Amino acid sequence: MNVTAFSVQGFERSFLQRANQTRHHLTLLDTPLSADTAHLAQGALAVSIFTRDDASAPVLGQLWDLGVRYLAVRATGTDNVDLAAARQLGLRVANVPEYSPYAIAEHAVTLMLALCRHLRQADQQLRANDFRLDHLIGFDLHGKTVAILGVGRIGGVVARILHGFGCQLLGVDVQPNPDLTVQYGLRYVTLTEACAQADIISVHTPLNADTQHLIDDELLRQMKRGVMLINTGRGGVLDTEAALRALKSGQLGFLGLDVYEREKPLFFADHSQELLLDDTFARLLTFPNVLLTGHQAYLTREALTNIADATLASLTAWAQGRPAAHEVAVPVAQKQPVA
Known part of the structure; x- marks a missing residue:
């Protein structure tokens, strides 16, 4: 053929x-x-x-x-x-x-760990011979409540990994898997309940008419102040402009993205000799509490x-x-x- x-x-x-x-x-x-x-x-x-x-x-x-x-x-x-x-x-x-659900799940948890321990800032400081720790205080994953939006194969592996860290697990899915409740104590809740309770939210939903800009201004306001949001699913699930507003206000404390809703003109190509014309993406890069990767979660x-x-x-x-x-x-x- x-x-x-x-x-x-x-x-x-x-x-x-x-x-x-x-x-x-x-x-x-x-x-x-x-x-x-x-x-x-x-x-x-x-x-x-x-x-x-x-x-x-x-x-x-x-x-x-x-x-x-x-x-x-x-x-x-x-x-x-x-x-x-x-x-x-x-x-x-x-x-x-x-x-490989493991590749995506492990990358999502990698973003969580890197953000909660300020690894990006720590690396930058050391390369500049600045060995102070004053602005690098992080937090334990142990004991934190993590909501997984979309608990399919990838979300299930995320649950398994985070159960090992001692996290309290919430799941949002139209087809609950009772095995995850038995094995890892994952409790299925509504999206509203997840937003109200979670310290960390990890997104693994597909992109369709129902999930396009699922995470918008209204949903971000329902989340805990200072929440960490991780998206390794599809970029269009998150309204990036809404996320920027939440970052500026402090409502969103940490943002880890492997996907971006307007990634097609950017990702998988070398633009190092060009001007970055996407103002929204450029603004994301200015926040120290934002960690971005270029759709590489699957790359194993x-x-x-x-x-x-x-x-x-x-x-x-x-x-x-x-x-x-x-x-x-x-x-x-x-x-x-x-x-």
Whole structure:
């Protein structure tokens, strides 16, 4: 099968090539998919994309007209894919639902620890030969109440890790998992209750119409003053302007982000020789109690291996005329030719 993969980073090329083992003819492009670049998929039966790619209805229509019949998303989230349009066209879509919950969960806890012990400031001071400790007083995670918004596989691993720290755990999810209550004492509550009680809130919800700007001015006001907020889920769940207002007022005491709602023009590229034109992101960088990483929570050898293996497994299943194991958009009608 001819496959064109968009937004392929240098670090993932070897993982994709190793997983492929010459089963398919892979064209690996660092170019993001968009209406202007869709033509690069000419001659491909399948396309693979990442989170920053544009798989809106018009772009999917272009791909279909080029002969593309399969779309493999190298991520869990599919909020950048118009699944309804894919079904209507007959385009089959698969994602990677579980590449490493440990990678994301561990990164979320890393942000918590780095913030609560002021590690960013400590590193900066030492590099400037300033060995004072006056402004580096932190706090114990032990005994703190942590609310996990979205208690799926990743949220469950976060609960396991924080249980080991001796945290009191709250969960907010539409499908409570009673096993987490039994194993780690996690108590399911409403979003309002979580905001009122939590010292730390960790976000792991998907991005959809219900969660877009879920954390806004109103919800931030309901949180404890000085709360720590961690988001390693999707950037659009947090209204960044609202977060900036809460940081300025002191309502938000710490903010750790691996995702950003307008990250697509910024992340995964070198802009070191350019002016930072995103004023909102620039303002985030001015706060000493904000710690940002560039969508790297998933970036472990184990996760990259699993992403590549699952993506190639989907492509191989389609090439053999079988459904992929993790299809998220089954076409209304079977319009595509057998691969």
